[in-house]
Amino acid sequence: MLLDVNGNQAYCYTGGKAFDPGLPAIVLIHGAQNDHSVWALQSRALAHRGYAVLAPDLPGHGRSGGTPLSTVEAMAAWVLAVLDAAGVSRALLIGHSMGSLITLEAAHIAPQRVSGLALLGATYPMRVSDALLEAARTEQDAAIDMVAAWSHAAWLPGPSTAGPGTSVINTARRLMQRMAARGADGLFHTDFAACNAYANGEAAAASIACPTLFVQGKKDMMTPPRLAQLLTGGIKHAKIVGVDAGHAMMSEAPDAVLFALLRFAQDAHEVQSNG
Template structure:
């Protein structure tokens, strides 16, 4: 699905079915140097089981044009503009890593637009080391290698991958390299700098009133579960689900992530039915 926002063509994957705004909608927001494809299993399942789906490509990523946005706040405003352009009144927002901050900020800016909030591989503050920021700015290929090593647990490597000849880490690395080829204008640095500079996370979290779920990777070295107390404390009603994965949990444990999202979406339906 393509729409125009701020004069730029942007893309959102709808899971293999046309978006039907009469259905409950799930919006999937990817992390740094990624695109909608990281949500492949989850977006298709929801699209084929009674939901409308928008798996977005943020500006400057994947099939969306324009420069990458430099702050989480700008991305949140863009996301709300996308909902308007697509005709979506309210949605469940599911964000991974940088995308989780975008979902959080959007929920604070427009609480009436958000049915539920799912934050995967998240933490706040989402600080990026000076070394990694500098590498992302000066040597993006090296930064891609560094992040892929830190984002995947040992279970991602052969022979534990889902099928013969399949490399979770290799796929993630090639996706990030493709993002660099599409947008060579310091994309990784822009994304990392936005995460590093975001300062409204605790206030935004304390403002969350909608149902929420945190999905963490037990072996996550990028946003380790021990670093998440600020968010989980601020959103005390949020449920915590832990899966046996690193930071790239949708790739390492796609079924477990899907199961957690299905269960969360079901609770939203049940709560709204009983109100």
């Protein structure tokens, strides 16, 4: 699905179903140097269970045009503009890693637009080491290799995941390499710098009143659950689900992530319907 957002083409994957803005809407936001494909299983499953799904490529990522945005605040405003372009008044927002900060900020600045908030691999502050920031700027291939390795708890997925025997690390590496080849110069550094600079997490968390879910990888080395305490403590009504995976939990524990999101979406929709 292609939308015009702020004068640029924005691509949104709709989970293999025609997008119907009359259905309960779910928007899934990817992380740094990624695109909509990280949500492949979850977006399709949600779309085939009666939800209107939008999994956009952020500006300058994947199939979306425009210049990559340099701040979490700008990306949050862009997500709200996607809702406008799609004719969606209110949606459940789901974000992973950098996407978790984006959706958190969007819920902060426009709470009336957000029916629920699911944050995967979220920490605050989302610090990026100086060494990794410099590698992202000057040695992008090395930075991709580092992030691909650190994002996964194991080289191979478990036997119950789709495509057992597939190297999830190499799949993630190829996606980031493709983003580097097709995207704007310095895309990785732009994304990482935005995560590193975001300073509104505590205030945003304190403002959240909608149903909220944290999904945390128990073996996450990129955004360890212990570093999410400013967010989980700030949103005291939030539920927390742990999955047996690293940072790339959507591919390492796809079923566990899906089941957590399905239950949360159902509960959030009931709250909205009864409210």
